[in-house]
Amino acid sequence: MTTNAITNTGRLRMKTKMLRMVAAAAAMFLAPALASAQGRYVHANNSPFDNLDPHAVFDVGRAASRINMYDGLYRWVDNPPKMIPWLAESHTISPDGLTYTFKLRRGVKFHDGSEMTSADVVYTMERMLAMKKGPAGLFLGSIAPGTTQAPDPYTVVFTLKEPSAIFLSTVPEIQVVNSKLVQRNVKDGDHGEGWLSRNDAGTGSFALRRHDPAVGFIATRFKDHFYGWEPGKKWFDEIEFRSVLDVNTRVLGMIKGDYQGTDGYLPYDQIERLRKEPNIQILEDESMRVFYFAFNMSRPPFDNVHFRRALNHAFDYNGFINDILKGSVARNPSPNPNNLWGTPKDIKGYEFDLDKAKAELAKANIQLRPITINPLAGFPETEQASVLFANALRKIGIEAKVEASPWNIVSDRFRSKDTMHDMVPLWKSTYYADPNNWVGELFTTRHHGGRSTTWYSNPELDRITDEALRITDQAERTKLYDKAIRHIVDEAVGIFVYNTKWFGPYSSKIGGIRFSPIGSGQEMRWAYFK
Template sequence: MRWQRNPAVLEPWVAESHSISPDGLTYTFKMRKGVKFHDGTEVKAQDVVYSLDRILAVGKGAASLFKTMVDAGAAKAVDDYTVEFKLKKPSAIFLSIVPEIHIVNAALVKKNEAGGDWGQAWLSKNSAGSGAYKLAQFDPAVGFVAERFPDHFKGWGTKWLDEIEFRAVKDTNTRVLGLLRNDFQGIGGYLQTDQLNRIKTNGNAQVLEAESMRVMMAQFNMTRAPINDVHVRRAISYAFDYDGFNKDILGGLVERNPTPLPNTIWGVPKDVKGYSFDIDKAKAELAQASAKPDKPIELAFLTGFQQSEQAAQLLQNGLTKAGLQSKVVGYPWPTIVDKFKDPNTTPDVSIYWISTYYADPHNWVGEMFSSSTAGTFKNAAHYKNPKVDALLDKALSLTDQAERSKLYEEATRIVVDEAAGLWIYNTKWYGPYSNKLKGIVFCPIGSAQEMRTAYYEG
């Protein structure tokens, strides 16, 4: 299964069809014949079985979510083209996260396993998939090159890109200048309004726009003083100038979301207004706090992402006005994710984005505030609340959307009242590309940009 288009629709991909048992515990998928891995071997049910077992064993990516639904050995190859999943309990979102089972070539990865690592070391420099493009070159300091896989089962149109080079360029200005000079044909990262306008008026480039479900927020480390005091968290929430950031700095290109959920998803409690910029209220909350800050609060941003840094600086300004000392520190994404694993190394406040991996409220409030995800980038707050866990667990066990919506709304009310995070905006997607690049199809799930349909004109 794969999420496609915008609004996102879950469509059959490697699977042709699926069925669900009446008790909701068994999912059976019929697979397409003739789907090939990059080495020419056929994708079969045993590859799916190995891929899920590998995810559960390695414990990264979607593993924490799958572990709430299935045990090791839950997948079974009924025959070469039929795979069966046995769930521990019914789950409303299992089908939605099936696309997170990234199928690898079992025989190839097994051949390159070392010391029981499930091929992690080898896969850090090689690929074993079946996608439209295959890895041709890789240098962690520079980037990688992917070349077209002619035998991709979805086929190709009349035009395509033979090769795509991805370069790691941290500096925003360097990326933008490279696009304008046509050194790059597309760039990533969250750009400021002036940079987007610069690209739009250049003549060599374009900015594609689409509705998105990605949210920008700050996660609070709730395991230690002073952030473990709800009044301190509320004070921080009141100290951020939401309108100043969203309207002035970003030029109104985004929309405020007062909760952890994007405004366009069901499950948002419409009665919750969230926090607004109010220094007097921030001071009043600090006066009620039992934890008195005795050192600067660490405000972490992502290096190379200007918006993240600007948000941290704006928050620092508000905290200073409220009487709180803080320091702004930047970390590369891999570094900060590693820090999240341990409450002792997790920054006090971390500002970044939560992407859409599946179109369900659980993608946001469910994973950000479940005790099962504590220590991951989804739950860098290390948030644990038995009442919220109970609401989220029940929501996962039901199939009626109206009933599930009520549960997510209640869980959201609790975390907002506890100021368990700071929620800044629900973004649009802006894709800066060469104006000669055509055919890119955007999907808000993972901010995916389909390159199989892209081609270069001119």
């Protein structure tokens, strides 16, 4: 039908007029509600969102689905990360450090409108422990199945097997699912994994609207979210996270304006490329992701401290950081990030000095053998660091062979002291913001074959880190971690190079991004179009 046909009759003209009036009235009525209407934010992500189950997925690359559609008992925000009450309002710890009682917020709604209660938290913990995937690793050692209690609808009690000071810093990872909804969708005892991989059963700030495992997901702002949406403030109405595997396509898409954000750990040359674009802003923050060379301490000559110190003096820290990485990272001389509590501020670490390296080698007085370095294929920094290091080692008479492998092969080799190469350059990310995440896991006997990447064993270090887990007083724990970190650096159990900086590329129209090393700035409830 054409416009002429409508205007030809008076009746239709009246109708049009009325429609216009109704539309105008509706617009006026809706105006306050839409004042903050913000449209859709599109994010290009480096990992695929082929599984949305918060208890199956735990890698940093896929944090967006967990952090935006689900809520934990507490939540990490900002940098240095601080924990704020979230689904739980408060907690108490029993004097023996074994019982943690959380008081839940009342009136929290799941996306289907039902109320979240302590039964959902208990189900969540049992589901994680039974599935044994992703975040379960944080709890399997400390909580036994069937021990989590819900004395009333708003109280949850966790009973630990042994005192663990890090437990509190892991509760943000108890991402609560709607137990009734998930249980309705359990098939062949799969804990609802098949269903939850494509659906949403959370309370989070955004509720799933569309999911295409080959593309990504769209989530809509959840108006009834417990944290509320402050009137007068801006926010996104919808968020779209797409998986775009190719770095170049992500970068070009940012420049073209197809995407308003992408991951914050792009190669630095791409960051420099994006910096030149007027429509893009690069947000910077020191992260908590330490780059280091893990030593396989189980075989000679790595059992010799002078040999290890010689290696530490043979790495060109300044050359690597300033020339290769163009000063985009900060030197971090210990295994723990500089910007975290517990890291000694006066620790200097080692400097690049081949004479000192030679002197240490002489002190070692050992039979040298060719050593192997196993960088991660596809992560050029690890390969550059390895080649740089191998060249310097040659100058002090150590033959080094560089052999790159994909991460899944390297991680498999870590399982056994026999298959792990002599040295592996890699990063240790933040899974919970506690010093134990680094020094307590990488070098302790209890984590051999699991989170330890070094096969290092020292009774004194084990004692100190165990003690730091038993007590909850932060001042006392700081002293213990100070001691543990100094021990590792003094013993040269690895080469500690830098702490990563996060460079978050966002459209210059975006405001309100809150970066936290846990979640990498992908929590979108704070962000908005300016």
